[in-house]
Amino acid sequence: MKPYLLGIDIGTSACKIAVFNREGTVIDSAAGEYEVYYPQPGWAEQDPEEWWRVICSTMKEMFAKSIVNPEDIAGIGIDGQSWSAIAVDKKGKVLTNTPIWMDTRAFSICRDLNETVGAERIFQLSGNSLQPSYTTAKILWYKEHMPEVFENIDKILQSNSYIGFKLTGHMTQDISQGYGLHCFDMHTGTWNKEMCEALGIPSHILPDIYSCHDVIGTVTEEAAKESGLLAGIPVVAGGLDAACGTLGAGVIHTGETQEQGGQAGGMSICIDSYKADERLILSYHVVPGKWLLQGGTTGGGGVMRWLEKEFADYEREEGRKTGKSSLDLFNHLAQAVNPGSDGLVFLPYMAGERSPIWDPNAKGVFYGLDFGKTKGHFIRAAMEGVAMSLKHNLDVAKEAGAEVDVLRAMGGSANSLLWTQIKSDITGKPIVVPSSDTATTLGAAMLAGVGVGMYLDFEEAVKMTVENKRYHVPNQADREVYDRNYKMYRSLYENLKDMMSEEGEQ
Numbered sequence: 001m002k003p004y005l006l007g008i009d010i011g012t013s014a015c016k017i018a019v020f021n022r023e024g025t026v027i028d029s030a031a032g033e034y035e036v037y038y039p040q041p042g043w044a045e046q047d048p049e050e051w052w053r054v055i056c057s058t059m060k061e062m063f064a065k066s067i068v069n070p071e072d073i074a075g076i077g078i079d080g081q082s083w084s085a086i087a088v089d090k091k092g093k094v095l096t097n098t099p100i101w102m103d104t105r106a107f108s109i110c111r112d113l114n115e116t117v118g119a120e121r122i123f124q125l126s127g128n129s130l131q132p133s134y135t136t137a138k139i140l141w142y143k144e145h146m147p148e149v150f151e152n153i154d155k156i157l158q159s160n161s162y163i164g165f166k167l168t169g170h171m172t173q174d175i176s177q178g179y180g181l182h183c184f185d186m187h188t189g190t191w192n193k194e195m196c197e198a199l200g201i202p203s204h205i206l207p208d209i210y211s212c213h214d215v216i217g218t219v220t221e222e223a224a225k226e227s228g229l230l231a232g233i234p235v236v237a238g239g240l241d242a243a244c245g246t247l248g249a250g251v252i253h254t255g256e257t258q259e260q261g262g263q264a265g266g267m268s269i270c271i272d273s274y275k276a277d278e279r280l281i282l283s284y285h286v287v288p289g290k291w292l293l294q295g296g297t298t299g300g301g302g303v304m305r306w307l308e309k310e311f312a313d314y315e316r317e318e319g320r321k322t323g324k325s326s327l328d329l330f331n332h333l334a335q336a337v338n339p340g341s342d343g344l345v346f347l348p349y350m351a352g353e354r355s356p357i358w359d360p361n362a363k364g365v366f367y368g369l370d371f372g373k374t375k376g377h378f379i380r381a382a383m384e385g386v387a388m389s390l391k392h393n394l395d396v397a398k399e400a401g402a403e404v405d406v407l408r409a410m411g412g413s414a415n416s417l418l419w420t421q422i423k424s425d426i427t428g429k430p431i432v433v434p435s436s437d438t439a440t441t442l443g444a445a446m447l448a449g450v451g452v453g454m455y456l457d458f459e460e461a462v463k464m465t466v467e468n469k470r471y472h473v474p475n476q477a478d479r480e481v482y483d484r485n486y487k488m489y490r491s492l493y494e495n496l497k498d499m500m501s502e503e504g505e506q
């Protein structure tokens with residue numbers, strides 16, 4: 001068996017590529033950024049062909065400097081962001097940019113379908129309430145607003161399946177990304193023809209469903225030329241980024257829970273039987289026989305990325321002189337502020353909000369400003385607001401019967417010791433950090449490892465590769481101030497939601 005596995009992650013802010021050995025050690029890695037386009041309020045799009053171009057150039061650059069020879073790669077796994085609606089024609093040409101998971105343009109389509117088809121019927125089959133962020137309504141949005149695209153759709157692909165197609169020439173749908181479509185039966189893991197008809201989604205545009213570790217093909221000559229890989233390397237179907245990050249964080253048993261700090265924030269609780277709640281999100285895990293009960297804010301790490309982009313000119317300059325990153329300097333500023341940010345409270349609803357409030361009109365809010373507040377207050381309040389959305393989702397999961405003891409953090413935000421500690425303090429849960437930036441690519445690589453037989457099964461893959469690096473224990477000293485701010489957080493939205501919806505009525 002060749003010694004290495006390659007994981008490719010199609011995150012919202014960037015693609016990450018990492019080569020692992022059998023023990024899960026990163027041998028080499030690289031990242032390449034691409035754009036999110038916001039052409040209108042409520043819209044958020046990406047260009048899948050840009051993903052492919054950036055993946056290829058990043059990979060070529062990595063291999064050019066690497067000790068890794070593509071010949072030594074045993075298998076490739078790809079994970080990607082959720083709820084794309086990548087419309088491709090018969091030749092695999094992308095017909096238009098895909099609305100991504102943050103996009104809420106199809107709001108009125110959902111409202112109509114919930115009435116005509118029935119919100120309860122849709123939920124009973126798919127395990128998820130019908131909301132504009134999912135793939136379902138985006139397909140129907142093409143039908144209504146871009147008939148020339150809709151008529152030419154051969155298949156609708158997800159982010160990982162599009163890159164899988166570019167690598168192998170095979171169009172597939174993995175089981176973990178099925179939850180994007182409400183004609184996917186969450187009880188059986190199959191497409192449901194009656195629901196396709198009821199929703200108006202032609203079933204021929206839905207690819208065949210594969211397990212996430214199934215080998216779907218091998219790298220073609222053409223893809224090898226473009227990407228710097230070698231033709232013939234096996235590629236597995238891959239899966240949802242949150243689910244691969246969950247696997248990469250070592251979460252494969254019932255009750256174990258991943259805490260997500262990518263562009264999106266949230267959590268994924270591993271369960272071994274179907275358990276749905278309309279306020280949360282239900283998907284299959286990438287591990288067969290398991291589901292993930294998820295909660296997710298649109299804010300998450302993306303909030304810090306946005307603050308950095310808009311307000312870190314000084315820290316970027318300082319960082320150049322001192323060799324520190326602007327985000328590290330942001331962490332120092334936030335560290336200097338009292339827990340509770342002296343009453344500054346932040347709602348992270350930066351692209352409407354997903355679970356548990358499902359409100360496309362929700363807005364980001366900083367509340368509690370006065371002349372005493374500093375940049376550090378904004379940064380700390382943002383961290384605390386994201387942590388409060390995590391607490392909100394965990395509380396709802398508990399009501400739904402999914403109790404969580406410990407969180408296992410993954411994603412870029414877990415690089416911040418302060419932010420991880422704040423999440424632990426606010427939720428009252430201990431947090432373990434196995435690896436932050438590489439958990440998701442590791443999960444994708446593990447899928448390839450199981451698929452090509454490098455690991456016997458997921459138990460062995462996790463045992464061999466996942467190592468805990470940090471532990472955070474909740475600090476009770478700040479309980480009172482955080483509880484007070486959390487009450488404010490909850491009532492702020494309750495008090496503002498009518499105004500938000502009048503302003504942003506979609």
Ligand SMILES: Nc1ncnc2c1ncn2[C@@H]1O[C@H](COP(=O)(O)OP(=O)(O)O)[C@@H](O)[C@H]1O
Pocket residue numbers: 010011012013014261262263264300301302303304305327328331410411412413414415416419437
């Ligand atoms: N040192 C840090 N402090 C705070 N946030 C960080 C730090 N490093 C990375 N992040 C956050 O991590 C996010 C990126 O995480 P990542 O898992 O790469 O996201 P995605 O896969 O969604 O693109 C950024 O939005 C940034 O806010």
Ligand SMILES: O=C(CO)[C@@H](O)[C@H](O)COP(=O)(O)O
Pocket residue numbers: 010011012013080081082083101241242262263264265281294296
């Ligand atoms: O929707 C989910 C999970 O259900 C999000 O995890 C998105 O898939 C975005 O992922 P990142 O780009 O933040 O990693």
